[in-house]
Amino acid sequence: xIPTIPVIVVDSDGxxxxxxxxxxxxxxxxxxxxxxxxxxxxxxxxxxxxPRLVLLDLSTKPEEALSSAExxxxxxxxxKVFATSASKKPDLILSAMRAxxxxxxxxxxxxxxxxxxxxxxxxxxxTEAVHSQGTGQMIAVFSKKGGLGVTTLSVNLAVAxxxxxxxxxxxxxxxxxxxxxxxxxxxxxIIMSDVIDKHGAVDSSRLQASLLRHPSGLYYLGEKEAAGxxxxxxxxxxxxxxxxxxxxxxxxxxxLPHGFDSHTYEALQLADRILLVATAxxxxxxxxxxxxxxxxxxxxxxxxxxxxxxxxxxxDLISEEQFCETVGYPVSFRIPSDYRSVIEAVNGGEPMTMxxxxxxxxxxxxxxxxxxxxxxxxxxxx
Numbered sequence: 001x002i003p004t005i006p007v008i009v010v011d012s013d014g015x016x017x018x019x020x021x022x023x024x025x026x027x028x029x030x031x032x033x034x035x036x037x038x039x040x041x042x043x044x045x046x047x048x049x050x051p052r053l054v055l056l057d058l059s060t061k062p063e064e065a066l067s068s069a070e071x072x073x074x075x076x077x078x079x080k081v082f083a084t085s086a087s088k089k090p091d092l093i094l095s096a097m098r099a100x101x102x103x104x105x106x107x108x109x110x111x112x113x114x115x116x117x118x119x120x121x122x123x124x125x126x127t128e129a130v131h132s133q134g135t136g137q138m139i140a141v142f143s144k145k146g147g148l149g150v151t152t153l154s155v156n157l158a159v160a161x162x163x164x165x166x167x168x169x170x171x172x173x174x175x176x177x178x179x180x181x182x183x184x185x186x187x188x189x190i191i192m193s194d195v196i197d198k199h200g201a202v203d204s205s206r207l208q209a210s211l212l213r214h215p216s217g218l219y220y221l222g223e224k225e226a227a228g229x230x231x232x233x234x235x236x237x238x239x240x241x242x243x244x245x246x247x248x249x250x251x252x253x254x255x256l257p258h259g260f261d262s263h264t265y266e267a268l269q270l271a272d273r274i275l276l277v278a279t280a281x282x283x284x285x286x287x288x289x290x291x292x293x294x295x296x297x298x299x300x301x302x303x304x305x306x307x308x309x310x311x312x313x314x315x316d317l318i319s320e321e322q323f324c325e326t327v328g329y330p331v332s333f334r335i336p337s338d339y340r341s342v343i344e345a346v347n348g349g350e351p352m353t354m355x356x357x358x359x360x361x362x363x364x365x366x367x368x369x370x371x372x373x374x375x376x377x378x379x380x381x382x
Contacts, residue, residue: 005125006049008034010042010065011057011084016107020055023114029122039068046072051079053121058085059107062092066099073100080121084109123208123219126167136167136246139372140254140271142264145287148277149310152342153335153365154255155183157275160353160369161251162218168251169211171242172222173267180255181222185349186212188224193232195241202240208248216354221245235262242270251372260294268298273372274305275333280316280323288327306332308368313337333368336360 007030009020017035024032033049036042042054054072058065062085069081083096086107093104102124103117141154151174158170172178181188195207211219221241233241245252254267268274274295278288288307295305309320309331324330341359345352352362353369 004029004031005053005122006031006033006051007053007055008032008036008042008045008049008051009055010036010039011055012037012060013057016057016084016109019109023109023111027115027118030118039065042068043072046076046079050076052125053080053082055082055084055105056101058083058087058092058096062087062095066095066101069096069101070099078125080125082117082121119213120209123211123213136248136250136252137273137372138242138246138252138254138271139273139275140256140267141275141277142256142258142268142291143277143284143287144258144260144291145284146258148279148284149335149342150258150277151179151183151255152346153275153277153308153310154253155180156345156351156353156362156365157369158218158251158253159214159216159351160366161253161372162214162216163353163366164369164373166251166373167249168217168253169219169221169245169249170253170255171245172220172255173238173263174255174257175223177257178222178255180220183346183349183351184214184218184220186214186220188212188220188222191223191232192238192241196233196237200237202237202244204244207241207244216351219249235266238263238266239270242267246270268295268300272304274300275308276305277308277310278323278327279311280309280313280318280320282318285318285323285326288329292327292329302330305329308333308335310335311337333364333371335364335368 007024009017011017021032024030033051034045036045056065056069073079073081080102082103082105083101084105084107096104102121105113105117141150143150154170158168161168170180172180175192190210195202195210197203211221213219254271256264256267276288276291278284307329312334320331338359338361341352341361352359353366357363357366
C-alpha cells in the first residue's frame, strides 16, 4: 500500500507555493499539510504537522536554510528534504547533499522532475517501513519444462500478495526473454548490469530507482529486450540484488527460467519456498521428477519445495493420485484449468487477481497467496 506522506513547502514566493500546491494535488499518496514563508514559521509548522517531507527553498540565505534542514533532520527522525533553487552551482548542490537533502530540484519547477523525485522518496519510505519489520520472504516459481504457466502464476501470486497489503516485488529472472513485464503492461528500461557500479558491486540506489510500480501496488524488476542480459551479471551480483530486495520488501516473488544455470541455482538457494509448477501430463511428470531429484541433491525438503498442480481438469488422463505416486511427492496446491480467463488476462496486461476474483484460477491463486501471509501480516505462514 502507498503510504500517505505529509508534506510542507517552505518558500517566500507565493506563486511558487501555489504551483507546488497544484502539482502535488494530483499525486496519490501525497498530502500537502502546510506552507511557510520563512524558516521561523517553518519550525513552528514542523512541530505542529510532523511532516515526512519538506520542500525547502534555497534562493535566499542558502547556508541558513541548509543549516535548518540539517537541524530538522536530527530533530525529526525520518524527515526527508527536497531543496529547490534556480542556482545550478556545484558548490551549492554539494552543500545540500552534505546537509542530507534527498533531492535538489531546479526552479522553475519541472513537473516530471518533481514526480520522479516523489516516486523515489515514496519507495524509500516504503522500504524503511519494511526494514522496521525485518527481512522479507522469497518465493521462487519454477518448472523444468516450459509452457506450464510459471509466469502467469508468478505474476498473479505477486499481485495477490500486494492486494493483501504486502509490500511485494516480482523479479523476472528470465532476463531479456522474460514475459512478466508484458503481463503487467509495464515497459522496463534497464538491463541488470545497469544496477552494478564500476567496482562490480550492486548500487542500491540505482536498483531502487530501477523498480517499476504497478497500479496494484506491486513493484517489478526486470530487463528491457536486449541480447546478453543473463551474462551481463554474475551469480554473486544476482545474490546481492536478491538480498537487497529481500531486505526491502515483505514478499519477493521470483519468476525463474526453466534451466539449472548458476543464476537459477543462486535464486533457488536464497528462496524460502519453491513453487514447482506441474500439470497432469506425461511429459511434465518426467520434468517434475528430474527437478525433484535436483532439489533432493541440494538438500531441499518438503517444507521448502511445494508442488503446484496447474490446469487441473476432469479431462486429465493422469489423476492427481497417479501423479503423486509417479513423482514420489505430494501436491500442495491446485489451480483449475480456465484457458479463456488466463489468455484474456495475459493479452490484456491485467492480472486476474486484480479487483474482483471472477475466475476459479484467480480465486485459487489468491488462496495460495494467503498461505504466505502470517496472521500479523509480517511474513510467511508456517
